[in-house]
Amino acid sequence: MASADPERPERRAQLPARLLGIGARGAERVASAAGIDEAVERTTEEALVRALESPAFERAIIRVLESEAAQRALERTLASPAVEQAAVKVLDSQLVDHVWDRLLASDEAQKLVERIAEAPEVRAAIAQQGVGLLDDIGRQIRDIAGRLDDALERTIRRLIGRPRAEPTKNVGAVTRLLAFGLDAALLNGAFLLAAAVLSALFGSDGISGTGWAFGAFSWIVFGSLYMLVFWSLAGQTPGMRVLSIRIEADGSPRLGRRRARRRLVGFILAALPFGLGFIGIITRDDNRGYHDRHAGTEVVRVDPAPAPFSTPQ
Numbered sequence: 001m002a003s004a005d006p007e008r009p010e011r012r013a014q015l016p017a018r019l020l021g022i023g024a025r026g027a028e029r030v031a032s033a034a035g036i037d038e039a040v041e042r043t044t045e046e047a048l049v050r051a052l053e054s055p056a057f058e059r060a061i062i063r064v065l066e067s068e069a070a071q072r073a074l075e076r077t078l079a080s081p082a083v084e085q086a087a088v089k090v091l092d093s094q095l096v097d098h099v100w101d102r103l104l105a106s107d108e109a110q111k112l113v114e115r116i117a118e119a120p121e122v123r124a125a126i127a128q129q130g131v132g133l134l135d136d137i138g139r140q141i142r143d144i145a146g147r148l149d150d151a152l153e154r155t156i157r158r159l160i161g162r163p164r165a166e167p168t169k170n171v172g173a174v175t176r177l178l179a180f181g182l183d184a185a186l187l188n189g190a191f192l193l194a195a196a197v198l199s200a201l202f203g204s205d206g207i208s209g210t211g212w213a214f215g216a217f218s219w220i221v222f223g224s225l226y227m228l229v230f231w232s233l234a235g236q237t238p239g240m241r242v243l244s245i246r247i248e249a250d251g252s253p254r255l256g257r258r259r260a261r262r263r264l265v266g267f268i269l270a271a272l273p274f275g276l277g278f279i280g281i282i283t284r285d286d287n288r289g290y291h292d293r294h295a296g297t298e299v300v301r302v303d304p305a306p307a308p309f310s311t312p313q
């Protein structure tokens with residue numbers, strides 16, 4: 001096969017092709033001079049923008065992303081070891097640590113943290129969680145104390161041969177004793193704090209016998225005032241409130257000073273004979289000791305107080 005002669009002139013295009021080329025170049029020069037090409041570009045651009053912003057385009061993208069093929073492709077991409085290694089390298093890089101440090105040290109981040117911490121909603125949520133935890137603990141203590149009340153009463157009544165004739169809403173001995181223990185712990189804490197303050201002020205190394213006697217007398221006096229004030233005003237002490245029990249007289253928790261004094265006197269008289277005055281709490285069907293009968297009161301269970309910031313159901 002003969003090779004092409006390099007010196008041979010190229011074959012010129014045919015006449016129709018030359019005419020079409022001349023016409024196209026002429027039309028292009030005319031369109032450019034008249035501004036038609038710019039109008040066509042703007043129209044095309046606006047048409048593309050309208051198409052991209054149209055609901056139809058959005059629906060099309062959603063259909064593509066929700067298709068099974070796209071889901072499988074995305075799963076294969078995320079499951080790829082190369083993608084995992086790249087993500088690990090990015091997260092372990094010093095650049096990420098530097099950006100994170102800069103972000104935490106920025107004034108904007110500090111202001112954001114302060115605004116979040118000072119938000120009333122955040123404070124309310126924290127308070128609600130704390131109160132909710134205390135309420136859960138109190139509920140568990142109440143349930144355990146109630147079961148112990150029933151167990152102790154059944155055992156004692158079985159021994160003395162006096163089964164309960166009818167149910168009662170009044171509180172048993174274990175729950176009352178636990179509430180009294182909580183109140184005693186509160187009083188002891190106050191006395192220990194006062195003793196520490198006095199010791200720091202006067203520099204005492206120890207407590208003499210007179211000091212112990214004075215302390216015991218003061219504990220009895222302040223303990224009596226403690227019960228008298230709470231009984232007369234609210235019908236329950238803080239320890240009784242934790243266990244959701246209160247003292248009532250004729251269905252009212254407001255005992256008044258006179259009835260509260262009668263109950264306090266009855267309480268002391270019931271405690272003097274080695275606590276035998278309280279035995280009626282276990283043996284009587286109404287769970288009332290001598291002090292309750294003396295003052296005309298009864299100790300009943302009440303619904304727990306609603307927690308602050310709680311949402312009504």
